[in-house]
Amino acid sequence: MTIPGPPSLDFIRTIVAQDVKAGKHGGRVMTRFPPEPNGYLHIGHAKSMCLNFGIAQETPGGLCNLRYDDTNPTKENVEYVESIQADVRWLGFDWGQRLFHASDYFEQLYEYAVVLIKKWRAYVDGSTAEEIRQNRGTLVAPGTESPHRNRSMEENLDLFTRMRAGEFPDGAYVLRAKIDMASPNLNMRDPTLYRIRRVPHYRTGDRWCIYPTYDFAHPLSDSLEGVTHSLCTLEFEDHRPLYDWMLDGCEARCHSRQIEFARLNLSYTVMSKRKLLELVEEGHVTGWDDPRLPTLMGLRRRGYTPEAIRNFCDHIGVAKRDGVVEMALLEHFIREDLNRRAPRVMAVLRPLRVVIENYPEGQVEDLEAVNNPEDPGMGTRKVPFSRVVYIEREDFREIPPKKFFRLAPGQEVRLRYAYIIQCVGLVKDEQTGEVVEVRCTYDPETRSGSSQASRKVKGTLHWVSAAKAIEAEVRLYDYLFIKPNPGEDKEGGGYRAFLNPRSLEILPSCQVEPSLAGAAPGSRYQFERQGYFCVDSVDSSGSRLVFNRTVALRDTWAKVEKTQQGG
C-alpha cells in the first residue's frame, strides 16, 4: 500500500545526518573500527565494519579509521594484528593512511592523566584489587571511599611518576578517577584509569609498565583522532557517562558522541571471543579458520564471498534491541551471490555405477554443457560421456516413494546434457543386498541439443563419466550446534553440550568431472543439484582436490520426502 520511498535510515545514520545538517564538528564525519588485537574477527565485527566504514563512505568527506585498542599487553599480539588487517581488507574496506593504535597515544594519554591529577579528578590508590572490589559496594549498596582518595596532589603526582618509572610491582598501585563512590552507575565509582603491568607490549616493548584502561584510553583516542561518532555495542551504554566525563575532565578538543547498537547474534553458532577460543583450543574445531566457525577466516575458507557478507550486514539492519538473526538469512545471501557468479559443474558425491548396455564400449562423446545458465557470457565447456557413468546413490531407488522423479527400475530419467536413459536392471551385493550397479539403456535420439531431444522426462540427474572422472574429497558442513541459541540458557560452558556431532562429514572418494583438474584453491563452483563448493585453500593440492561445501542448494525434494515420512 505504501509507495516504496527512499530506504529509511537506521537510528545511527539518522543521528549522523542530523549532526551533519546542524553543522556539528563543522559537518565533518569520522568513525572508527576499534578491534582489540586479542582474537580473530568474526561476522559480528563485519556488522560493525559495515556500519563504521559504511557511514564514512556514504558521507561526503567521511572517514573511518582502523584503530587497535591495544591497551592490554597481556592479551594482545602481532599475530592478531596482521590477521585483522587481512580480514578488513578482504571484506573490502580501506582505512587509507589512517591506521592507528591506542598505544600510539600512550605519552599523550599519560599527560592527560597528569592533567586529571592536577585537577583533583584522579588519585593514586594503593588498595589491593581485592580491597577495591570490596569497597565498590554492590548493585544496591553504595561503595565506600578509598582511604587514599584524598592524598595530596603532590603525592599523587609523585606516586604516578614512580608508577611509570617502574618502581612498583604489578598491582601495588592504580590510578583512579575521582568521581562518586555512591553513584548508582558502578562505572562511575572511581574507575581504574591506569594499572601496573610489568610485561612488554607488542608495539611499545618495555617502554611502559603502566597501561591505560579502556575507559580512559578509548574516549581520548577518539578525541585525539577527531572521531565524531563513536559507535559501540550495547554493553557500553553504562560507560557513556564515563566516556563523557573523561572528555570533559581532560578538556579534550573534540567531543565525540558515543552511540550504542545491538551486537549481532547468529543462530546455531556462538559469537563470543571466549567461546570461539575455547572451541579452537579444546579441539572441537580444527582452528580459527575452521569452515564451521563464524570467523571471517572460517567463512572465507568455507567459500563465503565478501559481497555476500556485506549484503547480509546491510540487510540485518542496525537497532538497539538484541536478538538472533537466523542463519538462513546469511545462507540466502551467499546463495544469491554464488548463483550469479559460480560456474556450474557436475560432481558425484556418493557414486553409484551405471552401465549403459547399448552404448558402444570404448566410445567417448564430448558433450557441451553451459557454465552458468544465469550468465551466458560464462560460456560452455565439454563434458565427456561414456558407457559407464556414476550417478548419485540417492538418485536411485529400487522401490521409489511417491513423486520420486529419479531413477528406479523401469523408470526413465535424463542425464544432464546427455541422453535419456531407462533402468533395465540392477546388480546387488550378494552379501549385503546393497545395490552396487544399475543397468540402463539409452535412447540415442535424445541427445541433448539434437533436434529430437525434446522428449520430456520427469527428472534430470547429474553424472560423471567413470572413465574420465577424477577423484576428490568433499567436506560437508552442517551447523556447529544443534540448538538455535547454544549460548543461551546455561551460563559458562553449557554451550558445549549442544555441539553438533555431525557438523562435518568427509566424503573421501567423490567423482568430479575432469574440467575440475587443477582447480585453483579458493575457487567456487556450483555442483549441479547439490550446492556451492569451493576448493579448500589449506588442504587441496594438485594431486588431491579437496572441496568445502559452502552451502547446499535449496532442496524441495528433501522437504517433500521428509513430510512424506513424517506422515
Place this chain on the structure above:
RNA sequence: UGGGGGAUCGUCCAGUCGGUAGGACAUCAGACUUUGGAUCUGAGAACCCAGGUUCGAGUCCUGGUCCCCCAGCCA
C-alpha cells in the same frame, strides 16, 4: 531492593505530524524448468498487557509485565 537499555509477523528491520501496520528471510500453494536449483505469482503470519486521551493510538499519557547489560587492575 540500584542504575542503564529494549519489547512490532517464526526471524531481522521499517512505520513521518496520531490517519488502512510494510519489506526481507523463512513457511505454504501454484506457474515455469534438461539443476526438485534459479525465476515468477499468490497466501498465511505481528503492534507485551491493562487502563486513559482522541472521531481515530504501534505512535501520546498512566500503571504493570517480560527480556538484556552493569559489582575486571578485560574490551
